[in-house]
Amino acid sequence: MKIATWNVNSIRTRKEQVKQWLMENKIDVICLQETKVIDGDFPVDFFTDIGYHLYIYGQKAYNGVAIFSLQPLEDIRYGFSGVLSENIVDNFDEQKRVISGVINNIRIVNLYVPNGNSLGSQKYEYKLRWLEILKQYLTTLKNEYSEELLVCGDFNIALEDKDIYKAEGKENHIMASTLERDALKEILNLGFADIFRKFTVGGDYYSWWDYRQGGFSKNRGWRIDHIYLTDKLSQKAINCYIDTNPRKLTQPSDHAPVICEF
Helix, strand or coil, X not given: CEEEEEECCCHHHHHHXXXXXXXXXXXXXXXXXXXXXXXXXXXXXXXHCCCCEEEEECCCCCCCEEEEXXXXXXXXXXXXXXXXXXXXXXXXXXXXXXXXXXXXCEEEEEEECCCCCCXXXXXXXXXXXXXXXXXXXXXXXXXXCCCXXXXXXXCCCCCCHHHECCCCCHHHXXXXXXXXXXXXXXXXXXXXXXXXXXXXXXXXXXXXXXXXXXCCCCCCEECCEEEEEEHHHHCCCXXXXXXXXXXXXXXXXXXXXXXXXX
């Protein structure tokens, strides 16, 4: 079984690339971020034609998440409010960033974590609050449901220095600041393993490269797209890797897919 995560940076722009990649790699479940389209305009037929069931949660021009699965998913939850009470969620579901569903007693949680813009900005404070809500969300899932959890997506956080091509000054850089990393570590301390690091220990492995200044050709990247597994599920994983081939295409997403095999 293969489960993948990929920030596609507009599904309508990349639909041909995504479809071709799915057909070539035999992916059972794929979690997409930054679909950037309302549900009514999502190219559904384009992917149901190759056998996928689609679960989409989008908004116009921004954000948006989706899960494609060759088998139907169960118990689909949209946003934090599918699990947490309204008084906790407040307005955090106005941005479409969270969707989950169950397959083979595994709850797959697909996330698009806010970028944060810059340290000290309102968007940075929003990101930190969002991560706190995420911690409560995952705590509730772990405590109240029997499924194993696979949490994946674009986290917009490089957890370690080796996840950045040039780590100098990272403490003053969005996606690598101490507060962001600490917030993510608190979430992982709930009982999640970074499955990529089970199979690849060294650096120079990235999932996102800036379009500018030859970021990809010079491998000036960041590893910010992650797959996290509960302990029992991580024991069943046999591989996790980043496929950089889609990033080599004409007009690609700035992210590459990350794949976990069971």
